[in-house]
Amino acid sequence: MKNKRGYSFKKLKGTIVTLSLVCVSVCCVLFYQISRQALLQRTCLLDVTNLRQVQIMAADMKHIVGNISYQVYNDPLVAYLLYGEEFEPTKITPAMAQLQNYRNANPYVDSIYIYNANWDSISVSSSQFGTFDAPLSGEDPFFDKAVMELLRNRTGFAGGDQPVPRIVEYKDKTFMYYTYLTSDSYPGSEIRSTVFVNFSGAWMDGVITSDGATDSNTLILDEKGRVISGNSPWPVFTDLSDTGFYQEVRERTEAEGYLLCDIDGEKKLVSFYKPSGESWQYIRLTPYERIIGEIDRSIRSLLIAAVVLILVGSLVAYLLSLRLSRPIRDMQQNVQVLEQEAREN
Numbered sequence: 001m002k003n004k005r006g007y008s009f010k011k012l013k014g015t016i017v018t019l020s021l022v023c024v025s026v027c028c029v030l031f032y033q034i035s036r037q038a039l040l041q042r043t044c045l046l047d048v049t050n051l052r053q054v055q056i057m058a059a060d061m062k063h064i065v066g067n068i069s070y071q072v073y074n075d076p077l078v079a080y081l082l083y084g085e086e087f088e089p090t091k092i093t094p095a096m097a098q099l100q101n102y103r104n105a106n107p108y109v110d111s112i113y114i115y116n117a118n119w120d121s122i123s124v125s126s127s128q129f130g131t132f133d134a135p136l137s138g139e140d141p142f143f144d145k146a147v148m149e150l151l152r153n154r155t156g157f158a159g160g161d162q163p164v165p166r167i168v169e170y171k172d173k174t175f176m177y178y179t180y181l182t183s184d185s186y187p188g189s190e191i192r193s194t195v196f197v198n199f200s201g202a203w204m205d206g207v208i209t210s211d212g213a214t215d216s217n218t219l220i221l222d223e224k225g226r227v228i229s230g231n232s233p234w235p236v237f238t239d240l241s242d243t244g245f246y247q248e249v250r251e252r253t254e255a256e257g258y259l260l261c262d263i264d265g266e267k268k269l270v271s272f273y274k275p276s277g278e279s280w281q282y283i284r285l286t287p288y289e290r291i292i293g294e295i296d297r298s299i300r301s302l303l304i305a306a307v308v309l310i311l312v313g314s315l316v317a318y319l320l321s322l323r324l325s326r327p328i329r330d331m332q333q334n335v336q337v338l339e340q341e342a343r344e345n
Contacts, residue, residue: 036292040269043291044258047216047271051256051282054218055275057207061108061199062163062180068102069182069197072112081114081123082193092123092133099125108203110177113144113196115151122147126198129170143170151191162279165201165228167236176201176236178228205231216286221246223279233264233285245270249283260288 072078077098080091099112103125111126121135122142134142142148146166163178177198183191208218208231220229225241227234240246245261249272252259258271267288274281 035298039291040258040260043269043286044271047258047269047284047286048256048273051218051271051273051284054208054220055273055278055280055282058204058220058280059278061204062178064106065109065163065178065180065197065199068106068109069180069195072099072102072114072197073182073195078114082116082195083118084116085118087119096123096125096131099123100131103127106199108199109197110175110200111198113147113194113198115147115191115194115196117190117192128173128175144168147196151194163199165222165236168198176205178204201229201236205229215290216284219283219285221281221283223281225250228280246283249274249281 073082075098077095079095081095081099084091099114103109103112110128111124114123115121116123119133119135120137121133122144123133125131129143134140136142136148136151146168163180165176165178168175168177178201180197180199181194182197183194204220208220208229217232218229219227219232219234219240221240222228225239225246227236227238227240229236234240243263245259245263245268248259248261249270252272252274255276256271256273258269261268261270263270263285269286269288269291271284271286272281273283
């Protein structure tokens, strides 16, 4: 009987410890799932807020640069660079000074080109390239091949209200530009005069970098899924249209949201913002481990603390039970002695 009671007592203690561990584990799992979902949603909200700010900055720059291009195109002083027939330095000097004023008034406008078909040359005012006039052909032609290609073959620029991202090479250096075009040409007609306003991609990358976590990457993609921002894991103009995360983002009908994807073997949170009426898309990639790492550390600490607490509590309870059960055992022994004596008598 005594052995049976001892076995029942041990079984009861084991059951209590097991149930305690199960309850703690279930609570930890629920806490992890709820916290994980809440943290992902909060991170997505912050990422989308930052993407909205980047989009607002980009839209403001596009609007300002578009206005500058329009103002330059309609400026009476600059008109000589657009329509002049005779190359007169006395008229060119004030026009170039006016271009300098437009450029200095806006820190992200890096250069302005003016094309005049009468001269078959381009006048340039730039912080990187200097101020000069260069022919499209012949000796020492204009260095910007994309602009030359447009003017010669009418290719490379769609025009309209959307600036064109492009790479410009100059004296072994590479520059990222978003070029806004204003021209008097019509489809099928010859280009006679054009204003090109280039705003700096480095300025845009600075806006993106200062507006997010250092271990996150913000992408700006065009309507074809090409990278058109410099602050990304991929080079500019990399085609991401076949990647899984871009295809999933493109299939989403909502304007903003998030998804989890494996990108180059690393799990990442992909937050996206697709503003209506704009062909550019804004995406931020955040390492999943950075988001969930804090929760994982908290869960591990909670589990360790719970296990230690259960073990210590079980040990204290066992010692207390031994001490409390000692008088009972003494009384039980006395009763057994009395029963034995009663049977013998």
